[in-house]
Amino acid sequence: MDSTVISTSLPALALDMNVDPISLKLALTSYLVSLAVFIPISGWMADRFGSLTIFRSAICVFMLGSILCGVSSTLPQFVAARFLQGIGGAMMVPVGRLVILRSVEKVNLVKALSYLTIPALFGPVLGPPLGGFITTYFHWRWIFFINIPISILGLYLATRFIPDLKAEQVAPLDLKGFLLSALGCSLLMMGLATAGRHLVSGEVALTCVLAGLVFLAAYVWHARRASAPLIDLALLKIPTLRAGVFGGSFYRVGIGAIPFLLPLMLQLGFGYTPFHSGMLTCASAAGAMFMKTIAARFLRRYGFRRVLLVNGALGVLGLWAIATFTPQTPYLLMVVILLIGGCFRSLQFTSLNAISYADVDKLRLSQATSMASVAQQLSIGMGVVLAGFALQMSNEIQGHATLVAQDFWPAFLVVGAVAACALLMLRQLPHDAGAEMAGRDDNRPA
Template sequence: MAISRVFLTPLIVACALFMENMDSTVIATSLPAMALELGESPIALKLAMTSYLVSLAVFIPISGWMADRFGARTVFRSAIAVFMLGSILCGVSHTLAELVAARFFQGIGGAMMVPVGRLVILRTTSKAELVLALSYLTIPALLGPVIGPPLGGFITTYFHWRWIFFINIPISILGIYLASRFIENLRSDDVVPLDLIGFVLSATGCSALMFGLASAGRHLVAGPISLICIVTGALALLAYVWHAYRCPQPLIDLRLLRIPTLRMNVFGGSLFRIGVGALPFLLPLLFQLGFGLTPFQSGLLTCASAAGAMFVKTITTVVLKRYGFRNVLVYNTMLGAMSIAAYGALNADTPHMLTLCLLLLGGCIRSMQFTSLNAIAYAEIDQQQMSQVTSLTSVAQQLSIGLGVTVGGLALQGSNLLQGHAAIVSTDFWPAFLLIGLIVLSSLPFALKLAPDAGAELAGRRG
């Protein structure tokens, strides 16, 4: 019996999405063990997380152009191969510099896999079957963060952290085989010219600025080099802003920020994500270095947030229809800030069940916020603007999460130095959680500026 393409194509793309989502969570659980073997401070390992996120932000905007120019199947298969090679290079890295470079290379593949895969689904599925196809795609996106932390913790505790990268090899080979056999090599006959100047400026700006911030504190490079990177990156991004408003078809169209609901997603959403982006970095360190838990125990605890996120996905539509986007974003922002700050009150004597409940509740709150933010971005967008809006929001999302890891690492390092501890201990964490909670709260004014009926049509609140 032939398998329906409505099921098969999303399943193939889901292999890539599952691999990418799981990879980002397994590494967070393994950071302390990786730092020990590489002879680095655990805080320095934030570079391994931010380099991957920066690579996503740099290359996602050109993924659609690449698919149109060279064919969706060609780019999708090549992206999986690059991701697999990057995973292998991560697994054989013996220094922090090698690991950071390998993670950046791996991110090039990640940046192309999922956007191109989604593009294939959108172009090969009828509107009547699109919701069903996308529902198949979202399952691995939800399962990856649930399975990732305990799997990474199990491998690190009972085997070796290097195997968390090698498990991508069989999944990648399966994905390449299925894509070769079942995915069409779709391409466009009318490919717009690539904004090469914009790409160079944005790539330089994002990479240099984020590397400079993440390496601050004399991680990997000397302080003056970090400062030079920060200045260079900031100037390149300013140059991109100047270029984008003068280019007829910019890589990322900043003129779209005039739309209020999109502006809320980019600015308010970025502040929220900066705070939340620090959690996958801080929580495993708190549980392992602060409380003395094994990576496996840490992974079992942190996956509670993802389980909460899965649950709330089932009720978000109902909540938005009942209360509207503005109310949900306003009150959920405050709840999100309080839940993150509350993590600072956890200690080694806190019952694990109470910790699990707090993480579960936090996951529910953050999932509701992310779903609302992602949807409100398209409230006032027409079909012709979809591609540009997706690029803009994707870049903002990856950069803000990467900045969250950096801010969380700097806050933890600063707290450790101020308290005069020779090593990281549990009392170093509460100032970091308080700071990122305040950053989340700073997104509140953007939510308050939304019109009461913002996104009413999306929420099903017509009339």
């Protein structure tokens, strides 16, 4: 809920902090970069110190970050607080997913992952309208203060229900790999996110990008030689994991732009209130929640490859359909398009998440989970960066002094084109990819 509740409040935040709305992409990307940086080390920490210990510590860190977000008065303060929130969020990742992956047979994994994510989808449903309601009728700061009672409840529930599981043998922490990957991811994303709106000079932004690429290249060199790397790149030799990571990354770049672009378009372009914008935005999440309940049936009947290709294409069309929205588009029609688009995107993400682990043995699940999670967060963050850049270019090319409705459709077309590139990678999957996980006969014609 925290990652979506802020989206409808971006214009109010920008006004209160006296910054350009596009500049707030930095607040979104800082949270996602923090997740990408700390997810790999959090898996090691859960194995080393216990799942319950790490989960409760994560909630405390997240609650502290929420309080600091609520009292922030400048963009740098807010970005730093969101980064701290992301550390807490990253530390929660390995507990739920790893327990599921290690305890469920592959034939039941799709259904189990759906059970795991259906409750989490209430967040995207409740987040946008809740954020819009609070921003419209109270103040945006209360968006973060409501995390305090939720976190306290989370501490109680974690203590009661989550076992303090530890791994019997834990390899030493790859500290060098952690530092290289952390510096690479953070510098690259921050350099891209700060470019173009004079948050820092162009030279500084370019230096961050180049330095980030150098650190990431150094990590690749290190990982190929380390005995126990933080993220084992050799796992990419597994075709299904490779397709899930790379194909999923391109797809998420396009879809990750929606929470950034859509609320800005509805409020700044169409003149909607934050509350009405949030009510419309949550239609996608409602469609996603419904699809999670029947995703396993689609995969069992049609197989992973066909679902990923056909449904992926429909999801891209749904993204491009948003580009056709105008202030005159009927509200009900927008709800229907977003609802159906949410169904397509949900089925695609469920399939991508599952196929990534189809051929990974249980001994390497922790590494595979870290790799897939890092790629997921970086690609969503890259989607926000790309959307902000495309929106800025559209605004400047069309010569508008401020953001208007006509500035948004090119941005949706650009991110949709990136998402479509995922289909080229998913075509490389064999016809029987993930047959055991989908509950299909390997010999059945695709």
